[in-house]
Amino acid sequence: MIDYKKKLATLRLQTKSIFSGHPIAIAGLIGFIIFVLIALLAPWIAPQNPYDLMVLDIMDGLLPPLSKLGNGTTSWLGTDAVGRDILSAVMYGLRLSLFVAFVATTVGFLIGVFLGLLAAVKGGWVESVIMRAVDLKVSFPGILLALMMLAIFGTGVDKIIYALIIGVWASKARLTRSSALSEMQKEYIDAARISAIPNWRIMLKFLLPNSIAPVLVMVPMSLSGCIGAEATLSFLGVGVPITEPSLGLLIANGNDYLLSGKWWISLFPGLVLVSLVLCINVVADRIREHNNPFLKSMNMQ
Amino acid sequence: MIKYILKRLWHSGILAIVMSLIVFFGLYVVGDPVEMLSDDEFTEQDKIDLAIELGLDKPLFEQYFTYAGGMLQGDFGISFVHNRPVLDLILERLPATIEISLLAMIIGLAIGIPLGIFSGIKNNSRASKIISFFTTVGYSTPNFWQAIILIMVFAVFLQWLPASGRGLTNSMFGIEWAWLSLNGLQHMALPAINLAIYKICMQQRLAKSGTQEILYQEYMTFARAKGITKSRIIRRHLLRNILIPIVTITGLEIGGLIAFSTVTETIFSWPGIGKLLLDSIHMIDRPVVVAYLILITMMFVFINFVVDVMYAFLDPRIRHQK
Numbered sequence: 001m002i003d004y005k006k007k008l009a010t011l012r013l014q015t016k017s018i019f020s021g022h023p024i025a026i027a028g029l030i031g032f033i034i035f036v037l038i039a040l041l042a043p044w045i046a047p048q049n050p051y052d053l054m055v056l057d058i059m060d061g062l063l064p065p066l067s068k069l070g071n072g073t074t075s076w077l078g079t080d081a082v083g084r085d086i087l088s089a090v091m092y093g094l095r096l097s098l099f100v101a102f103v104a105t106t107v108g109f110l111i112g113v114f115l116g117l118l119a120a121v122k123g124g125w126v127e128s129v130i131m132r133a134v135d136l137k138v139s140f141p142g143i144l145l146a147l148m149m150l151a152i153f154g155t156g157v158d159k160i161i162y163a164l165i166i167g168v169w170a171s172k173a174r175l176t177r178s179s180a181l182s183e184m185q186k187e188y189i190d191a192a193r194i195s196a197i198p199n200w201r202i203m204l205k206f207l208l209p210n211s212i213a214p215v216l217v218m219v220p221m222s223l224s225g226c227i228g229a230e231a232t233l234s235f236l237g238v239g240v241p242i243t244e245p246s247l248g249l250l251i252a253n254g255n256d257y258l259l260s261g262k263w264w265i266s267l268f269p270g271l272v273l274v275s276l277v278l279c280i281n282v283v284a285d286r287i288r289e290h291n292n293p294f295l296k297s298m299n300m301q
Numbered sequence: 302m303i304k305y306i307l308k309r310l311w312h313s314g315i316l317a318i319v320m321s322l323i324v325f326f327g328l329y330v331v332g333d334p335v336e337m338l339s340d341d342e343f344t345e346q347d348k349i350d351l352a353i354e355l356g357l358d359k360p361l362f363e364q365y366f367t368y369a370g371g372m373l374q375g376d377f378g379i380s381f382v383h384n385r386p387v388l389d390l391i392l393e394r395l396p397a398t399i400e401i402s403l404l405a406m407i408i409g410l411a412i413g414i415p416l417g418i419f420s421g422i423k424n425n426s427r428a429s430k431i432i433s434f435f436t437t438v439g440y441s442t443p444n445f446w447q448a449i450i451l452i453m454v455f456a457v458f459l460q461w462l463p464a465s466g467r468g469l470t471n472s473m474f475g476i477e478w479a480w481l482s483l484n485g486l487q488h489m490a491l492p493a494i495n496l497a498i499y500k501i502c503m504q505q506r507l508a509k510s511g512t513q514e515i516l517y518q519e520y521m522t523f524a525r526a527k528g529i530t531k532s533r534i535i536r537r538h539l540l541r542n543i544l545i546p547i548v549t550i551t552g553l554e555i556g557g558l559i560a561f562s563t564v565t566e567t568i569f570s571w572p573g574i575g576k577l578l579l580d581s582i583h584m585i586d587r588p589v590v591v592a593y594l595i596l597i598t599m600m601f602v603f604i605n606f607v608v609d610v611m612y613a614f615l616d617p618r619i620r621h622q623k
Contacts, residue, residue, distance in 0.1 A: 024434075136316065136319070136320075139316075139602075140598075140601055141556060141557045141561070143561060144563075144597065147579075147582070148324065150582075151582045151590055152328055224441065228441075228443045231443050231445075232443055236445075236563075236564065236567060236579060237583065238582060248443075255449060259457060270446045270449065273443065274441060274442050277441040277442070277443070278437070278438060278441040278442075281440070285437065
């Protein structure tokens with residue numbers, strides 16, 4: 001049996017040893033939490049609902065930051081061509097970008113971990129089929145695969161999530177498999193097999209908790225990768241639809257106005273996008289560094 | 302060795318066929334080319350005639366075999382939009398993509414590796430921390446956003462460099478190149494820098510971690526104990542050893558550069574194959590999309606094959622694996 005209380009305590013200790021003494025990583029973590037809170041609370045804290053065409057006034061269009069709107073409120077970050085408040089649009093865009101990335105990462109990991117465990121436990125042709133598919137996937141750059149998928153299925157929030165999942169699962173399946181295979185060498189798995197415990201139970205009860213750690217290290221990297229990929233695809237016009245702008249699409253909208261000096265439409269969504277990805281990446285770097293035994297031993301020297 | 306190569310070749314062949322099937326059948330469901338090509342005056346009979354003319358009335362498998370047969374003879378069909386052979390369109394735009402990808406690669410290696418070695422050796426210095434911070438920011442910044450910033454700074458505010466197009470091209474070996482003229486080079490600068498920033502950051506990180514791993518190897522300690530000068534240690538022992546992973550990864554990254562050139566080319570209106578792909582996706586120009594994806598797939602299959610064989614050549618353990 002797994003002692004969850006003990007696990008939780010170890011986790012707390014680990015978190016402490018990852019972050020203490022690393023101010024940049026702490027700043028990244030805090031920044032990320034703030035972005036998530038803004039995304040979650042967007043409908044309540046945004047000055048207006050940027051999707052509601054009723055509240056938009058075309059007379060407010062293309063106002064620079066700190067302008068007064070027709071209804072008397074101040075638009076801190078300016079407005080776009082249809083009079084949408086950029087601050088509100090960024091909050092909602094952040095919400096969509098994070099939602100897409102969270103769903104894609106979670107589902108991608110679930111699929112990857114499941115297939116990796118299955119390959120390790122079953123072996124034989126199941127393993128070769130899964131690992132061949134992994135080879136197939138990892139030999140192509142993610143952005144091209146996503147473009148291919150979106151060319152095939154068309155665009156939309158659901159489609160882009162599928163495309164991102166396709167990008168996520170493979171490397172996790174490979175890592176889970178190798179991690180699970182080394183776990184299977186241990187005697188307790190032999191004992192479990194002799195006791196005729198079914199494969200699925202071995203997978204879930206023994207292999208999963210004991211081989212998941214190195215895979216979980218990849219979560220933040222995947223998350224920031226998905227955010228960047230979604231933004232890129234939306235920017236290219238093959239991502240989310242225009243009615244629900246994500247950060248990438250907001251930047252694309254403003255891109256047409258950049259040359260005429262209306263910089264605020266693209267700049268603010270872009271800054272938020274870069275800060276979000278940066279926050280996640282510094283945390284990811286720190287976690288990876290923490291989990292790299294080689295670097296650890298070197299720092300002690 | 303020959304046995305291993307043949308085995309890999311067989312795997313690559315299957316991979317190529319599977320991928321071409323996925324691309325062909327996948328894209329078959331996208332849009333209806335007949336609707337695309339016909340205008341309001343087309344009658345139902347005209348549309349049926351057009352479908353027959355394009356071979357779209359045949360069963361899917363027969364269409365695939367016709368296509369695959371043509372492909373092997375260098376015939377990738379006719380673009381619906383440009384009304385020209387697809388292969389001509391792609392070959393015409395390929396040099397543009399190759400020249401900015403190569404330039405970006407050279408910039409990336411020339412700047413990234415020295416920076417990485419420096420920050421690896423002086424791991425705890427302030428300069429190294431600043432460099433590492435900037436490369437983290439660099440690879441956290443999406444490619445298209447870097448492009449927008451580059452355009453804003455260098456093309457709009459400073460007006461130093463042009464933001465779109467390929468400029469003047471000169472002919473060399475019967476191919477038009479932009480890098481042969483100053484005007485062309487100016488046009489290449491921003492897209493190439495855009496592609497290179499990510500490369501610089503990746504190379505810096507690779508070279509840094511490589512340097513740190515090698516620095517603490519026993520042969521390095523031994524070299525230091527022998528009293529060899531620092532610059533000689535770096536040249537003879539460090540550089541040689543970190544170059545091995547860098548060379549392999551650089552080989553694999555050629556594909557990545559071509560993939561990312563779709564984004565860069567689109568933003569800078571650089572007339573390469575990446576822009577051709579996106580334009581064709583938007584205009585549902587199916588023959589171009591299918592041909593591009595199949596050709597790129599073949600290229601990746603080929604690169605992977607070469608890398609596998611090279612690994613086997615360098616590492617006998619892989620050769621004798623069951």
